Amino acid sequence: MTTRTDAVRTVRGMTTAPFRGGLRLVQLLLIAMIALLIVRGPFYGLVESGPYDGAWGGPSRSGAWLVHAALAVPIGLVAGALLVASERLRRRLVLQEQGEPAAWWARPVAALAVALAAVWVVLWVGQL
Numbered sequence: 001m002t003t004r005t006d007a008v009r010t011v012r013g014m015t016t017a018p019f020r021g022g023l024r025l026v027q028l029l030l031i032a033m034i035a036l037l038i039v040r041g042p043f044y045g046l047v048e049s050g051p052y053d054g055a056w057g058g059p060s061r062s063g064a065w066l067v068h069a070a071l072a073v074p075i076g077l078v079a080g081a082l083l084v085a086s087e088r089l090r091r092r093l094v095l096q097e098q099g100e101p102a103a104w105w106a107r108p109v110a111a112l113a114v115a116l117a118a119v120w121v122v123l124w125v126g127q128l
Contacts, residue, residue, distance in 0.1 A: 016093045019107055022114035023090040029117055030083045034076055041072020086113060 040047055045065040052058035057067030089110055096102035 016097045016107070019110035019114070020090050020093050022117075023086050023093075023110055026086050026113055026117045027083055027090075029121065030079050030086070034079050034083070037072040037076045037079070040068065041076065042069045044068035044072075089113070 045061050048055070048064070050061060052061055052064040055064040055068075056071070057063035057065070089106060092102055092106045093110060096106060
């Protein structure tokens with residue numbers, strides 16, 4: 001026989017599950033971005049064979065390599081910090097589902113993160 005507590009947990013799980021799933025997609029996106037930054041940033045000169053006339057830092061290979069590496073490292077650090085923050089937010093939602101007291105801002109921030117990731121994907125695909 002289910003109790004009132006079980007019913008409340010079920011409802012909480014139904015309301016946090018989409019946010020937790022969305023945050024997993026955000027994390028997957030961040031991991032893919034970090035992998036791309038590792039390949040295309042510090043190793044740009046090995047990935048692109050040239051010419052570097054239209055590349056950032058071009059027209060020389062060393063200039064393009066330096067600029068891509070200089071941009072990839074800080075962006076990768078920010079992406080890593082966002083990855084950690086999204087996991088902490090997802091864990092907070094899991095605790096909220098289990099009945100632990102949670103901050104009021106957890107769900108709105110999760111919704112905002114998922115929405116911003118969706119906008120970023122649309123803009124990224126549009127520039128390809």
